[in-house]
Amino acid sequence: MTKRNLKAEDLYQLKSVADPRLSSNGRDLVYVQTHISEEKDEYVSNLFYINVEDKNTPQQWTYGEHRNHSPRWSPAQDELAFVSNRSGKNQIFVMKASGGEAKQVTTCTNGASNPVWSPDGKKIAFNVSLAEDEAIETKDKKEEKKLVPLEVDKMKYKSDASGFWDGKYSQIAIVDLETGETNLITEGKVDYHLQGWSPDGKHLAVSADLSENLDFSFVSDVFLLELETKKLEKITTGSGYFGSVTWSPNGRYIGLIGHEREFENATLSKVWVYDTVQKELNCLTAESDLLIGDFAIGDFQQGAVTPGILWTEDNESFYFLASDHGNTAVYYGSLKGEMYPALLESQHVYGLTTGGALNRAVVAISKPTDPGELYLLDVPTGKLEALTSVNKSYKDEVKLADVEEIEFKAKDGWDLHGWMMKPANFEEGKKYPLILEIHGGPHAMYANTYFQEFQMLAAEGYAVLFINPRGSHGYGQKFVDAVRGDYGGRDYADLMEAVDYALETFDFIDENRLGVTGGSYGGFMTNWIVGHTNRFKAAVTQRSISNWISFYGVSDIGYYFNAWQIKSELEDVETMWKHSPLAYVGNVETPLLILHSEKDYRCPIEQAEQLFIALKHRKKETKFVRFPESNHELSRSGKPSLRIARLNYILNWFKEYIK
Template identity: 65%
Template structure:
């Protein structure tokens, strides 16, 4: 019998792969909804549909159809209906679908669309979030006919937070919360004014709606998120946090007596680990359950594939005291069990990335979404008591059976100053003992993020083209405790650079198949900064690709949507300390660069604006250095993850071709 050779993975395979996210188990734990996202090659657009899985028979049925974005399915309390969001009318609106079938009914027609649906406990109302400019209310309807003419007008700016990556320039609107009566269609707007309010959850007894907001008047220098309880009957507010941190992911015990929160007091600014908190309504007491636990609560894994991942908060059990949650730990996301007495232990710990979790209210069985370096992602049932899992979807089965994935071998080694470091090495496709192979070093963004045991399409394309791929979590990464993640602040280009170079040295000493004369390096955002830094401090790499990078902290301070505070938090310097900002700027060392450098950047990147790339390109060209500058139109900081598919693919091909040419 002839055995077909597996195909190698290439950039264009993004058109074939499907992303499965957001499992939602119903209240009796017998059924699960999920969202499947694909790419339409003809239109070059993403489309999503909602699927149903019977957890007893494992029968699957599709509940929405077409090439629109249908997502965020949420069961009604009695499990007979589902509310979801769809852009089929033009904007994201609420739609209601009966479990028995039939056409979905559109519930909202708001001018700016809606997000984040939350059912009332009696199933008669749905709360949601929408965006309103001054003068707009829930009475303003979505226009059926778009005005195609651009009415240009001046943008008047008085606040420093006037732009944000992905959203663009602030248009004077605010996020507010409203409730719709399903039977009558009547809507009530709960929040108004010049402030953003974000919907969290509704108490099971129907009395309170939990909302998060920052009500400090000086928004430019405020970075908190408080939790408020809105009393639906008395129509008053109560703040339950102390305006000293960032809190969210609000969940309720079944008896409505306690609230679970995830957040921090921001002791280390944005490098602070998130912790578990419980608020007791009867005693009016907020308590941190994990003050000494040196693990980050939540999913902080970096990836370039999944679309629309939803990370839950603390999911409570029937006893009103126990819960399950996700945490990031040593390159994995782990399902943990905990209770209000402080007990915490893993329910599911393995070399994998758990990027979705739903229980339906019972702590006996859950549905989890899991990815590994060789598995883009699927859903599994998880017995929370035994840890036993069973795969229940195979959304990329045909692709997996016909393509070859490269395994990621875990690495553990010591830095030159004795810190424990962790990473992975992928062998190239077609690996043969005794042969030498080039290596590409990958550096993640953040820096407060985490490479994980998760699928990375970029890595697979590099391995497919004959490269070994090295990726590690240097100082500053999440997953290894508070001291580790905080260590990079004020030391960009210091010990973090040494960690990365120590990883390269470790691989060269340990694996004799790596050709030390054929090394490449790439990374995006912070990884782009570090790529720039590396080629300015060593010429050991034959080629480099810097993506959405930082090259000049002085200009970054004023042009980035986060620059004026991020530089202060991370470099620990401001415009009163130009010397320190310049010392940590890769542009300072551009005269040392000998490595051929490809510069990739999105035109509408407001996080690391394209002027950072422009400066670097001109500084290199004026010195006759080997470089190329590629600008991606209409693309923001998220190009590699959720950008226009054709441009994501073009970007991957630029990276691979640069290394094929120069390494």
């Protein structure tokens, strides 16, 4: 059968499988499957079950056009807690593994999230958002919200994820499943994030920042909250960012992932273990350049969860995910200091669960030609067995382009790594246009994973070049830190030298038909590129930064991000302006499409407005597209129809200006 070419609208056909949870019996697996309802223009998530030993056909456990997610097995493995918005707000439900209707166990005023079972299976702890003196539960009818002024007295008053701060704090509550009684465990003007419940049932692990002036504090400490006394015991250093807390089965050890901000937000996350007997916190990867966690960039997966340290039944061994050289891998570790990959291939492992087993795991894997499926991993042999095939019919129908990894040296001797994606219908002897893609962050990582945007461009006859310039994750601490204070310097040179390398290496690239695009930091770099070279025939800048001076005051992270990344404060506007693409707008000759979301508080839309007006004022070729009711995450989790519109805007701009 002849396969057809991919198009942007194919997002409606794809399914995402994520957040696998294997029970401690090593047999029962539940996961979240998400698709897009084209009719409702919304995401729909439901829970599915597989017996990994029988490898039976997946069974659907929840139904309806809602978001059902965050499944968590009870200690006895006979019940499942999960979060659903079927009642209008996110609430926690419990269902029997043997079947039957799910029972709603929370009726919280502002919804509930993050369910954690008590060791005896009789209670569930969870997070809830509450204003001071606001009741955790309400039976009142919903009142129509009135427009009121927003009073602001702190700098951290908005967030790209949640919008303007509404006076609510994240608190922790516990619901008794037998009586239905719900009790608030924390209170005050502090955000508490639930991490776990100790095996003896006496403590909750929570993370919080208890600093007096939160506007100037950037830490997340882990505490043990004694349930009987409500006393908090801090187990981390007070100088860094820690989370992803897990307990060893015997309760003696607590695993954490975090760092002490030695390089601010460019610091590599590491594996830490706290000994509750010795009262000692130790970093097990202090001497390693390995980055703990999944930092791969993609534009498809929904609801992917990076687990913390997954302890095994021997109380000394554990598994975790790490980002390494364009891949995410499963690593084995132990209290003795052993650390080595248990699964390291050219792929993106975006989900991991073991159920506490030493030799078995379930992994979620994506590759450039595979949106993602679940696999059973036999750890001793490394053998993978497919458990799902949710995108098989799509892959059978659509021609997808594979990638070729490239490695080369920058002119200053640094090693650089990336990929070349040939056009999907590549023919030997034919010349093709090339699109350079630049990721955001900048502390993130392009990887061997599926990218709808890249596949769409390849389907339309474009080659796609993407690399990890210095500043990217996955290549060690020195590499990721190198961009700080040097935006538009060697990072820009890395990208231009990558284009040079591609032109020298691949004879099918037409050097006269080059395009460039990127989002966030990649948008900044796209703006920088068109102000410093005319080698590209067309450019698309997305959710970009154009002016660091105004970014300082309008971004939800601006006033400290500038100091961390540009290494400049407001008193030094000359440095901010020197690194601002807006300063070079008079040099721009490349037709530039500007894409931006109205409710982007990370890189606010005024960054795009300034750039557009400056270009139009100078009679440059440009167009400005504003996406309504969308934030910085439009390309990954935004309104489906707007995600598709965005893809088509990118494609059509390149088709118009790259002939």
